[in-house]
Structures are given as C-alpha cells and as structure tokens.
Amino acid sequence: MSSLGALLLFACIGAGTFAMRFSFVALMSRLKLPAWSAEVLSFVPTAVLSALILPQLVLAPDGSFLSAQTHPTALAGIAAIVAALLSRNVLVTIVIGIATLWVSQAVLA
C-alpha cells in the first residue's frame, strides 16, 4: 500500500475510533444505551480478541492446523493461558509464554 493510502486509512480508522470514544461523552449522560446493546458490546473485546489469538496459536502461515511448525506456539499459548489465569499479570504472562516458546522450540527442533 502507498504511504498516502496508508495515511488515509489510518485517518479513517482514527476518526471512527475517536467518534466512538467521544460518542456518549459528547451526548452527555442523558442518552442511555439500551440494555441489549450494552450486552452485545460487553462481549465484543472477548470475542474479537479470542478470534485474534487462537489462529495465531494453532495455524501455521500456510494455514495448516497444529503442524510441527506450530507445536511450540501452541504449547507457549497454553502456558501463557495458565500464567494469565494464575497471575492476572501481563508481564508474567508474556515472560512465561516466551520462555515456554524457547524451551519447546529447542526441545522439538
């Protein structure tokens, strides 16, 4: 993509994101979200982030599922999930995940 195209795309995403961040702050507190929309939105981060995470853990760049190439990543993912649940700490999760990735890459190589 050209630099100009990328800047235009960033500007559109930035403007849309700002509009969402500003929406209710601008409209004051009189307008309340209907209950169903708040409910729908409450699932957005979890559903979207899981959809981002899982393919990265189990799919190789060529799309193959749990191939030898992705075994270390999948193991690191499991370790990171356990670390996240136990520690509730981002740094601990990253360190355990990457350490597991190194170990399993070395062992499985």
Added chain:
Amino acid sequence: MGFTGGVGVTTDERNELIMGMRDCAALLPGTVPFGLALGTVAAQSGLPALVSHSSSYVIFAGSAQLITLSMMNLESLAPPMLILITALVLNLRHVLYSASLAPHLKHLGWRWKVLLSYLTTDETYAVSIQRLQAGNTPRIAHWHFLGANLLLWASWQTSTLLGLFISGAIPASWGLGFAVPATFIAIVFPALKDKPMMAAALVGGVIAVLCAGLPFKSGILVAAAAGIAAGMLTKHLVTNTTA
C-alpha cells in the same frame, strides 16, 4: 476553586494527576512490550517508519493498530475497506467506555471532553473509572484520568517508535512477537468470569480457526459475530433456566 489565572492548577488537581500517573505506571510492564512488538509488526508493513508510526497517534489503539498493520502486510494485503471495518468493529467497545465515562465528565468543557476521549484506552479506562466512580473527589477526578492517559500516551509513542527501529536488531527466533498474543491472553482469560463470556471466547476462537481460510481475513468478523451471538445466547439460556 478560586481564580487561578486561567491555566493554574491547584494542589489537589496536581495530586490527582500524579495519582493517575502512578496507577497507570503499574500497567507499563504489559503495555511497553506490546508497544515494542507492535513496532516490529509496523516495520514489516513495508511502509516508511514515520508513516507506520503515525498510526500510534492517529489511531492510538493497540489492538486496532495491530490488526490494521498485520492486514497491511505486503504478502497478503487485505482490501482497505475490510481493514477499516475490522479495526472499527474491534474498537466498538469504546462506545461502552464512553457511555460509562460520560456522567463523570459532563461538567467539563469541550476541550477536556475531546482530549480525554481521544486518549481513552482499555488500560486507562480500567484504572480511572474506579477513581471516577468512587466519588471522593467528584469535581477533580478527571485529573486522575488525564494523568493515567498522558503517561500511557507518552509511553506508547516511545515504545512503538523504539520497536520500529530496533525490530531489525531482534532475531525472529527470540519470539518477541509472541508478546502480542500473550498480552491479549492476559487481557481475555482473567476476564472469563462467567459462562456467557467463556462461550463468547470459545466460539470466537474456534470459528476464527475454522474461517481462517476465508478471503481477506474476513473470518475474524464472522468469528467475532459468532462469539458475540454465543455469549448472548448463553446469557439468556442461563438466565431463563435459573429464573
């Protein structure tokens, strides 16, 4: 609240600002590696450094920048309209944050509202909404939010820029790219407090894997919609059976 010459800041306001920065500082061990990793992804987009880094202040939303820049990867460039829709769907949660912040910011002027809205992130919302809702310092608690936001903004600009320039020096075998899914894992999994959330995560993740072959990464949108639907269905099935 005496006359302070227009730009003056009272001691209470300054204390509130510093407290916000201190609360935000506790989160930097997670956001700085995320920023470094994002800088690495930005370097792979094939764009000039200053163009890809502009996403850090034009968009200023880590997960949306991540999906945007990885969808712009030279090998598999997705259509811009799809990138736009995906990033905005990912950021829809900001409407919720805005609704929750609005009552606490309504006494402020437009400049405050614009600035704080631009700066809102998952992390700073999470640390400051507690302060805002506590109501101990209702007229000045927005200074806490400002302090948290300013520190996160500055550290985000620094870490993404640093990541962009050192990315060539870090071998891929170090696996620092794993910091990104690991950060998301650290955000998602501790938040799986009930069955509806677990259903949303499980269905969203599994459908994303199944739909990974769909053209232009549109599987993420399908998966997100399926995950949200699964969460809503589970919530109402659980409510109906227990009520």
